[in-house]
Amino acid sequence: METADTTNSDAYVSNSYPVSLNDSSSTSSSSFPVVRFLQAPVTTLFEYSGFLRPRLSNDESESLNLLNNNNSSSSNNHSLSDSGGVSGNDVVGNSEGDVSIRIIGDGEQEGGGGDDGGESVVLSGGGEREVADSSDVDGRSSGNSDSLNQQRYDLQQVSRWIEQVLPFSLLLIVVFIRQHLQGFFVTIYVTAFMYKSNDILRKQTALKGERRLSVLIGYSMIFMFHVVGVYWWYQNDDLSYPLFMIPPKTIPPFWHAIFIIIVNDTMVRQAAMTLKLVLLMYYRNSRGHNFRRQGQMLTLVEYALLLYRAFLPAPVWYRFFLNKEYGSLFSSLITGLYLTFKLTSVVGKVGSFYAALKALSRKEMHYGSYATPEKVSEAGDMCAICQEKMQAPILLCCNHIFCEDCVSEWFERERTCPLCRALVRPADIRSFGDGSTSLFFRLF
Incomplete structure (x- = not known):
């Protein structure tokens, strides 16, 4: 009795340790590990989000191994004490998969003959099925766990590779930005100025008859001086040649070609916004027919701008691809393919411009x-x-x-009736009657 009590108490103590360990681990995982994030940021984020199993420290892994050994020894003691305590039954399994249960009588010893007072029951069919079913379940569960562990291992390897490459990539990006610092600053500046100008133009268009002439003149002068100032600052960098469909004098490097295209594309849109402000001055008190004509004029200006912007990058890329250092045949082939692709993309822009011009010349309403x-x-x-x-x-x-x-x-924004939602306006072209300008860059 003393031995059994000691075993039970040991088992209770050993089983109580994992509970306290899990509680401590759950408490620690609730807070974000800042130190580990600084050491391995990608792996820590995966572990904190639940994609990867959190890694244990050395002390935690050693304590977990000791607790597992204690649990296995206590379970063995339990099995031995249970088999010794049941003093009347024997369960015997043969090599063929049959299970034999022998019940020993009260006066019969375990080693004596059991033919007098004992009974034997053999389970042949059901035992095999149960064992087979349990083995299949164990096999499937082990296969799923293996595949899951393999996926987690692959994800962990990828995260470690990213952690190794990330610092060096950041250094390269910093050096690249430092080498092209002026280009990055100018690109961000003209883009932000263009976004703000587009917002101003849309608000002035929505004011209708409440527009103030002095405000429109002030905005148009600011836009015009901005365009002239940018081209005056870069007057020695062949920035204005593509505006007249003339290729640059020298072959530009790749990033310099991108810079020329972005700046020209943004400045052309800025100049078109100035023209739209002039139209808003002309149609400042427009109502009825003149209001519709204002929307048609703004749409025509925008589609003319889109057609011109489609041709704008062609001189730069023509000079870039026509590089004799790669061989005359190769450079001529690449240049010809680029011009072919460019002409096929321009066809749609020509059709849209023609549709906008046709809508302007049509006097009657189409809705x-x-x-x-x-x-x-x-x-x-x-x-x-x-x-x-x-x-x-x-x-x-x-x-x-x-x-x-x-x-x-x-109908500048919708195609259906405001009341019954019936389709009224045909789907011919998109209207830019609200004064907006396309904000996507045309790089190729």
Whole structure:
């Protein structure tokens, strides 16, 4: 009895250790390991997010091994004490997979003859099936665990490779930025200025009749001086030659070619914004027909700009690809392929510009007609968009009537009726009547 009590108490103590260890590990994992992140940032992020199993320290791994050994020894003691305590039953398994259970009588010894008072029961079929089923389950679970461990190992190797390459890559990026510091600064500056100018132009277009002439003149002068100042600063760098479809005098390096294209593309859009501000001055108090004509003019300017920007990078890349150092045949082949690809991409821009020009020359509206006084009185003489008395009412093909200004502004962004959502405006080209400018760079 003393031995059994000691064994049970040891087992209880050994089983209680992993609980305290897990509690401590869970408590420590709740806080982000800053020191480990500084040593291995990628692996630490994977471990903290749950993709990888957290690595244990040396002390934790040694204590975990000792606890596993104690658990295995205590489980063996339990099995021996249990087999010794049950003093009447024997379970015997033969090599063929059959299980034999022999029940020993009260007066029979374990080593004596068991034919007198004992009974033997042999389980042949079910035992094999149970053993086979358990082995299949164990095999599948072990295969899944192996594949999962392999995936985690591969992910850990990738994270370690990134940690080795990342510092050197950051050093290269820093050196590259230092070598092209002026180019990076100018590119970021002109891009930010262009984004802000586009926002200003859209707000001035939305003001309609509330625009102030002095504000429009001030913005147009700022935009114009900005364009002139950038080209005056780079007057010795062949920056203005591609504007007239003339290739640079010398073959530009790759990053210098990218810089020339980005600056020219941004400055051309800035000059187009100045032209749009002049149009807003002209249509400052526009209503009805003039408001629609303003949107058509802004759209035409934008599609003309897109067509010109499609040709703008061609002189730079023509000079870049036509490099005789790689061989005349190779350079001529690459240049010819580039010009072929460029012409195929320009065809769509020509079609869009022609559609915008055709829409400007068309006098009638393509989404409705002017409503008669009888139709307006039947509709209630109240615009559903502005909730005021209709001014120059327009009858749509779905028989709904709105103010010309309201419905013209609506169809700058939508193609359906504001009330019934019926398709009214055809899908011909995208409208830029709100004064916006395309913000994507045209690099090739």
